[in-house]
Amino acid sequence: MLGGTTEASALARLLAQAELRATLSYAGRTDNPRAQPVPIRVGGFGGVDGLAAYLRDHHITHLVDATHPFAATMSANAVEAARRAGVALIALSRPPWTAIAGDRWTSVPDLPAAIAALAGPPRRIMLALGRMHVDAFAAQPQHHYLLRFVDRPAAPPALPRHILVVDSGPFTVEEDVGLMQAHEIDLILCKNAGGSGAQAKLIAARTLGLPVMMIDRPALPQRMEVWRPDDVMAWLGHAADRGV
Ligand SMILES: NC(=O)c1ccc[n+]([C@@H]2O[C@H](COP(=O)([O-])OP(=O)(O)OC[C@H]3O[C@@H](n4cnc5c(N)ncnc54)[C@H](OP(=O)(O)O)[C@@H]3O)[C@@H](O)[C@H]2O)c1
Structure with a gap:
């Protein structure tokens, strides 16, 4: 899981509850990343090659890009590295804000x-x-x-x-x-x-x-994208509400 967002932390809780093996990756931009119920790793992977190698070396089967919508480099790298390593990829994001009356x-x-x-x-x-x-x-x-x-x-x-x-x-x-x-x-x-x-x-x-x-948001490559941590659990084959 590529994190650094509230959504990544919410998904980490669900993954831990379901006792799935997961690692949450931080870029290392803040001094004290928040404690998580799954193991964390910190720091860049070294571009697409580095991430593809990490996915292979750690026998990763699913990659969740839960980075911030403006983390465009990481998200593009995730698409390409997942393709190269043959790993399933999903993005956990959020809809953009839209102006309403008074804005x-x-x-x-x-x-x-x-x-x-x-x-x-x-x-x-x-x-x-x-x-x-x-x-x-x-x-x-x-x-x-x-x-x-x-x-x-x-x-x-x-x-x-x-x-x-x-x-x-x-x-x-x-x-x-x-x-x-x-x-x-x-x-x-x-x-x-x-x-x-x-x-x-x-x-x-x-x-x-x-x-x-x-x-405005940066352009990102085409990828499967959902907006709720529960949707990622469903994609993983673990309905969150059943807790299995
Ligand atoms: N951009 C924002 O406005 C914003 C706001 C809130 C939180 N964040 C969070 O801050 C982090 C960095 O964002 P950014 O905009 O600097 O990203 P970025 O410009 O897309 O990424 C730059 C480089 O930072 C490394 N990186 C980014 N996210 C990573 C992660 N989760 N785990 C390991 N390495 C990561 C990668 O290095 P390598 O190429 O060496 O792998 C990536 O190429 C992300 O985790 C993001 O979710 C960003």
Whole structure:
């Protein structure tokens, strides 16, 4: 199981309950990955070749790609490595968010487009992106950025005007409304992750009438995809509700 998401953790619980042999793989992006009821491994495999070799060496029969919808490299590698190793693959994902009445969203296709779209007078922006991509926003140094990271980074972000909050979700709508008000945020920039874990900021933005710049999902190769951990259990031949 390729993890790093709430869905992967939920599936790990079901797999452990069903006493299936499973390993959960983390990229190693956070300092303290959450404890899991199945064995974990941490770190990249070394591209498609490395993952295909891992699948063969560990006699893997089923590969579940439960990575984040923006983990496009890992997901593409999973499709190709599973094909090469002759392993069955399924993706456990979530539907993208869609705007409803009261939302003020604009869409951009990717991160470079988001950065380009920020040209203009200074704003106070909540950058809900994770630490990997934040330094690229130094190209628009006129803005004040609010950052929220799971861990304190080794080096401070390369943004001249920013405030860093170290905290891990899920957050409530009340918490996010409070954060946006406390920092006088006038724009939220985020990825269209989907799912409920990171949705509070969107409801908070709607509540406060704030605009959201939404980065669309990256393109992924064709693969079988489901949205519920139970559907993966069914695919594995283990109906979760029977607990067998
Ligand atoms: N991108 C996001 O916005 C986001 C948000 C929340 C959580 N995450 C989680 O963070 C992790 C990294 O995401 P990313 O966007 O950096 O991925 P990515 O760009 O698609 O992957 C880059 C490289 O990281 C390694 N990798 C990624 N996921 C892995 C996993 N589950 N187990 C082992 N190696 C992994 C692979 O290295 P090798 O080529 O060496 O195998 C992969 O080629 C994923 O587990 C993802 O679910 C990502």
